[in-house]
Each structure stands twice: as C-alpha cells, then as structure tokens.
Amino acid sequence: MGATAVGKMINVRNLKKHFSTSKGVLRAVDDVSFDIPEGQTLGLVGESGCGKSTLGRLLLRLYEPTAGEVHFDESSLFSLSPSELKKWRQEAQMIFQDPYASLNPRMTAEDIVAEPLKIHGIDIDPDTIAKSFQQVNLNPQHRSRYPHEFSGGQRQRIGIARALILNPRFLVCDEPIAALDVSVQAQIVNLLKDLQKQMNLTYLFISHDLRMVRYIADEVAVMYLGKIVEKAPTEVLFKNPLHPYTKALLSAIPLPDPALEKKRRRIVLHGEVPSPLHPPKGCGFCTRCPLAKDLCRESSPPLNEVEPGHFVSCHFPCIN
Amino acid sequence: MKAHIEVKDLEVSIQNIRAVRNVSFTLYEGEKLGIVGESGCGKTILMKALLQLLPSTATIDSGEIWFQGNNLVTLTEKELQGIRGKEIGMIFQDPMTSLNPTLKIGYQIAEGYRRHFPLISKKEAKERALELLQQVGISEPELRMEQYPHLLSGGIRQRAVIALALASKPSILIADEPTTALDVTVQAQILDLLLQLQQSILLITHDLSIVASFCDRVLVMYAGQIVEEATVSELFANPKHPYTKRLLQSIPRIDGQEKILHPIAGSPPDLSIPLQGCAFCSRCTEAIDICRTETPPLFGGNRCWKNDKR
Numbered sequence: 001m002g003a004t005a006v007g008k009m010i011n012v013r014n015l016k017k018h019f020s021t022s023k024g025v026l027r028a029v030d031d032v033s034f035d036i037p038e039g040q041t042l043g044l045v046g047e048s049g050c051g052k053s054t055l056g057r058l059l060l061r062l063y064e065p066t067a068g069e070v071h072f073d074e075s076s077l078f079s080l081s082p083s084e085l086k087k088w089r090q091e092a093q094m095i096f097q098d099p100y101a102s103l104n105p106r107m108t109a110e111d112i113v114a115e116p117l118k119i120h121g122i123d124i125d126p127d128t129i130a131k132s133f134q135q136v137n138l139n140p141q142h143r144s145r146y147p148h149e150f151s152g153g154q155r156q157r158i159g160i161a162r163a164l165i166l167n168p169r170f171l172v173c174d175e176p177i178a179a180l181d182v183s184v185q186a187q188i189v190n191l192l193k194d195l196q197k198q199m200n201l202t203y204l205f206i207s208h209d210l211r212m213v214r215y216i217a218d219e220v221a222v223m224y225l226g227k228i229v230e231k232a233p234t235e236v237l238f239k240n241p242l243h244p245y246t247k248a249l250l251s252a253i254p255l256p257d258p259a260l261e262k263k264r265r266r267i268v269l270h271g272e273v274p275s276p277l278h279p280p281k282g283c284g285f286c287t288r289c290p291l292a293k294d295l296c297r298e299s300s301p302p303l304n305e306v307e308p309g310h311f312v313s314c315h316f317p318c319i320n
Numbered sequence: 321m322k323a324h325i326e327v328k329d330l331e332v333s334i335q336n337i338r339a340v341r342n343v344s345f346t347l348y349e350g351e352k353l354g355i356v357g358e359s360g361c362g363k364t365i366l367m368k369a370l371l372q373l374l375p376s377t378a379t380i381d382s383g384e385i386w387f388q389g390n391n392l393v394t395l396t397e398k399e400l401q402g403i404r405g406k407e408i409g410m411i412f413q414d415p416m417t418s419l420n421p422t423l424k425i426g427y428q429i430a431e432g433y434r435r436h437f438p439l440i441s442k443k444e445a446k447e448r449a450l451e452l453l454q455q456v457g458i459s460e461p462e463l464r465m466e467q468y469p470h471l472l473s474g475g476i477r478q479r480a481v482i483a484l485a486l487a488s489k490p491s492i493l494i495a496d497e498p499t500t501a502l503d504v505t506v507q508a509q510i511l512d513l514l515l516q517l518q519q520s521i522l523l524i525t526h527d528l529s530i531v532a533s534f535c536d537r538v539l540v541m542y543a544g545q546i547v548e549e550a551t552v553s554e555l556f557a558n559p560k561h562p563y564t565k566r567l568l569q570s571i572p573r574i575d576g577q578e579k580i581l582h583p584i585a586g587s588p589p590d591l592s593i594p595l596q597g598c599a600f601c602s603r604c605t606e607a608i609d610i611c612r613t614e615t616p617p618l619f620g621g622n623r624c625w626k627n628d629k630r
Binding site: 185209250259266270 | 358359459473474475476503504505506507508509512526527528529530532533534552553556557566567568570571572573574575579580581582583584585587
C-alpha cells in the first residue's frame with residue numbers, strides 16, 4: 001500500500017479525522033489507507049463507535065479531514081473548489097441507514113427521487129423518473145404517494161432510486177439494511193448487487209452485520225477504534241481471519257444451525273470497547289485481546305501484508 | 321413437565337387491526353422458549369398482553385392466560401402488580417428507555433426490589449442491588465451504583481436492566497429483543513449471562529440465529545398467528561411451514577458456500593383488512609387453491625394446508 005496505485009477508483013491515504021470535544025480529542029478515524037477498484041465493493045465492518053460512518057462521510061467530503069488524502073480517479077477530493085465539488089457530487093452518492101428518517105415525509109416519492117436533478121439543474125423528464133422507479137422494482141404508478149404509504153423495504157428502494165438518478169459511479173451505503181427485516185434485507189442486498197452489475201457501480205458498504213457483507217463485498221475491512229485492523233478479499237477473511245478481533249467478531253455471530261452451535265467454540269470477548277477519547281497505549285485492542293502480550297501494550301502494530309492482499313495489524317497474528 | 325404459563329386461544333386487537341390471532345402455547349418450567357417473527361407480526365403485542373401492559377387502544381378480545389393458578393386476563397390491576405416484575409420479570413429491547421435517566425442505577429434496582437418486598441430496609445435493598453450488579457458481571461459495582469444510566473455503555477446498561485429484572489427472583493423472564501440494540505460481541509455476552517442466571521425464559525426475537533443457540537423450543541409467528549411450533553433442532557433440520565422454510569433460506573450465514581440470497585418476495589398482509597385463506601399465501605410459492613380461501617388450522621404444530629394429512 002505504497003504510492004497512489006493506478007486503476008483504482010478510490011484511493012485513501014493516511015486519512016485522519018479527529019474531533020475536538022470538551023473532554024479532549026476524539027480520534028474517530030485514525031490513519032486509514034485503502035483502495036477501492038472500479039466496479040467493486042469494499043465492505044467496512046465494525047461495532048458501533050468504531051468510526052466506520054465517519055470514514056464513509058469523509059469519502060463524500062461531508063467532513064473535512066484532519067489529515068490525509070482521498071483521490072477519486074486522478075483528482076484529489078479535498079482540494080476541489082466549491083464548484084468542482086458540486087459537479088463531483090453527481091458522481092458520488094449515499095444510501096442511508098434509516099429509510100424512515102432519510103425521506104422527507106412531506107414530499108411525494110417522485111419529488112424525492114427527482115430532487116437531485118433539481119439541485120444539479122438537470123431537466124426533469126417524467127420518463128427518467130419512471131425508469132428509475134422500475135430500476136429499483138418500484139411500481140411507477142405509486143410515484144405520487146408519500147413515504148408513509150410505503151413499507152420499509154419500499155422506502156429503502158426510493159432512497160436507492162434517489163441515489164442513482166444522477167448516474168453516479170460511487171455509492172457509500174451506510175448500514176442500508178440495518179433497519180429492515182431479514183426477509184427484506186435479502187431483497188435489498190440482491191437489488192444492490194444487480195444494480196452494481198448493470199451500472200458498473202463502486203460501493204463502500206458499511207455494516208455491522210458480517211453475514212450480509214459476505215454476500216456483497218469483494219473485499220472486507222474490519223475497523224476497531226478508528227483503525228483498520230484487518231483487510232482481505234472476502235472469502236479469505238471469512239476462511240482465514242488473522243486478527244484476534246476479527247476472529248472474535250466472527251465467532252460471536254450465531255449460526256442458524258443448532259447442531260453446529262453446540263459444537264462451536266466461541267471466543268467471548270470480555271469488557272467493552274475503550275473510549276476513542278482515551279485509546280489505550282499500544283494496540284487499540286490490547287485491553288480485550290485474549291492473546292495480548294507486553295509488546296502489544298507498548299507499541300501499536302502496523303498494518304502488514306501477511307499474504308497477497310491480506311493485511312493485518314497485529315504483533316501476533318493468528319497464523320495457523 | 322410443569323407448565324409455567326399457559327396461553328389459550330388469545331385474541332388481541334388494536335382498533336381494527338387483529339394483531340394477535342388465536343394464539344395458544346405453553347412455557348414449561350426450565351424451558352427457553354423462543355418466539356420468532358418479523359416486525360409487525362404481533363410478537364411484542366403478544367408479550368405485552370401476557371403482562372397486561374397493552375396500550376390503551378388495544379383490547380384482549382378473548383382467550384386465557386394461566387399463571388400459578390390465575391387467569392391473568394381476569395385479575396385486577398392491584399393483583400397484577402404482585403405478579404408483574406415480581407413473578408414475571410421483563411427485559412425490553414432498548415436499555416436506554418427502560419431505565420429512568422434521572423435516577424442512579426443502584427437506587428433504581430434497590431427501589432424496584434423494595435417495591436415488591438416492602439418489609440426490607442433501604443440498607444438491605446442496597447446490599448441486594450450491589451450483589452445483583454456483581455452477579456450480572458458489572459465491573460466496579462460500587463462505582464456503577466452511584467452512576468446515572470447515560471454514563472454507561474449499551475452493554476452495561478442492558479446488564480443493569482437484567483439485574484433489575486432478576487432482583488425479585490422471578491419464576492419466568494420475558495425478554496423482548498434483549499440484544500437487538502447491542503453489538504454482536506456484546507450480544508454474545510448478554511445471551512450467555514441470561515442462560516447462566518435464569519431457568520425459564522420466553523425470548524422474543526426476529527433473529528432465528530439467536531434462537532438456534534439459545535432456545536429449546538420455538539414458535540414462529542406470522543401476521544398475528546403462530547404458524548409453526550417445534551423443538552429447535554426439529555425446526556432447523558426439518559421446517560414444515562413454507563414461511564419458516566423461506567425465512568431460513570433468507571438468513572445469510574458466515575459459513576457455507578452459497579453466494580446468492582433467497583429473499584421472500586412481497587411483504588406481510590395488512591391486518592386491518594379481513595384475511596381470506598392463509599395469511600402467507602400471497603408470498604408462498606407452494607400455495608394451492610384451498611390456501612386462498614380457507615384459513616388453515618394447526619396440523620401437528622404447523623398451519624399449512626400442504627401438511628393436511630387427514
């Protein structure tokens with residue numbers, strides 16, 4: 001992960017976002033680097049408060065960073081002028097977690113979907129709107145209904161149609177399925193996968209649910225206390241997790257299979273995630289790590305490539 | 321096996337919505353019984369009906385809830401107060417809203433305890449609160465006693481709620497989505513804790529995976545009805561109702577090879593409109609003619625006409 005790689009759509013280098021609060025500096029995102037190739041999905045997982053949403057917002061420049069660089073194609077995101085930034089926003093959109101809070105209850109579905117066109121001064125053609133409804137499997141005849149007349153899954157489809165109306169190339173999906181029922185979650189994940197194929201979209205898929213991430217992501221990054229602790233191609237990460245935190249996270253997920261559940265040896269983590277206001281010295285995970293040694297409490301491990309494409313930030317990765 | 325709580329033909333409606341329809345089940349002593357269903361299936365209303373905590377717009381239209389020789393439906397509010405919280409403990413989904421933000425943790429637990437045992441002194445109640453906080457694995461319990469809920473993390477708050485629910489040693493614990501607001505690693509801690517501390521539990525959840533590791537028996541609810549009842553091993557190995565089958569297929573797994581998810585098309589029916597036939601038939605891929613016209617009764621633990629072996 002050295003110099004800016006070519007052919008990668010999104011390049012993130014040493015990105016930091018620190019918030020100053022009355023209680024001190026909160027390191028929400030602390031020196032994070034990765035790439036997302038065009039047409040692929042990076043799954044970003046971690047528990048609440050680990051900084052994954054802040055990272056998603058930084059990639060859309062909804063926050064200004066404390067340090068670091070994000071390149072979108074060749075251009076440096078944080079040096080765009082306001083007018084360039086507005087133009088760039090057509091290329092990058094967001095899908096939000098809560099389909100109840102992210103749609104204006106006083107606007108019709110049609111107006112919600114057309115609003116980005118209005119903002120960017122593009123002519124609104126009724127056919128375009130109808131097409132975008134069909135694209136996300138919504139009935140165009142329901143275009144003049146209000147959000148409360150739709151179910152949660154349908155509302156999330158409206159949110160997706162709104163994000164796609166400008167033909168963007170990059171989407172940040174921030175927990176897009178967390179508020180939905182399991183049977184509907186699968187509908188939305190399948191829709192996102194189909195759309196990605198049709199439109200060659202690039203996704204940053206933020207989720208706390210590793211199970212869903214496995215179905216949609218090409219690569220997965222695990223975050224803990226503002227840092228990426230492990231990153232690998234999806235199947236590699238699930239088959240051969242190397243960071244003790246990733247292992248614990250995977251083992252905490254219940255399997256829908258009572259026979260397997262009985263046989264399973266679970267790693268139960270003790271304690272809580274430390275406050276990002278006062279991160280521990282050394283490795284961020286050392287306070288809860290079952291394998292922590294003196295070195296872990298002294299120095300923070302770098303993110304090393306232990307096999308091609310598999311990065312882990314641990315002094316003693318669990319290599320079998 | 322001794323029955324702890326027995327529900328017979330319970331019907332609950334909220335204005336014109338028939339939220340709970342013809343529900344019967346038994347929770348046996350020492351058993352972990354799961355009730356699984358998606359949002360709006362009536363599982364929370366069912367739980368509130370058990371405790372007689374229904375909103376004022378809801379009414380119990382018919383049915384009986386038997387507990388320790390009493391039909392809870394016919395008891396007065398005063399009689400219920402001797403059971404609710406004391407004999408039947410409760411844990412709700414969101415640990416922030418079930419704790420009073422203006423009272424210290426220790427005080428809330430001690431007061432709740434004294435409410436059920438008025439003869440106990442304040443000092444003894446405080447000692448009991450401290451003991452409970454230790455029992456639920458809260459570190460530095462003396463410090464936590466003096467803290468307000470907003471100072472605690474979600475996991476510790478939910479532990480405090482468990483301490484509160486278990487203070488009077490209830491014979492049954494009803495837990496409504498006790499881990500839904502928590503992270504997975506904390507979820508595992510809380511479920512382990514519940515298994516350690518309580519014998520008979522009614523667990524209400526939308527997550528079949530939790531049921532697999534936690535429960536002995538499970539009821540699957542759809543559109544206000546119990547559509548399938550089975551032991552956990554039977555349900556996962558051999559689901560009989562099409563809804564259960566499809567629900568199991570739509571759950572993503574961290575193991576296994578398949579890369580496609582199989583969602584259930586459509587959405588649950590609108591319960592304010594009278595249902596014709598089976599509630600699931602509009603989403604069911606196996607539906608036959610009778611499914612659209614007649615409501616299926618229970619055929620050996622499930623409501624599906626395809627399993628009619630008469």
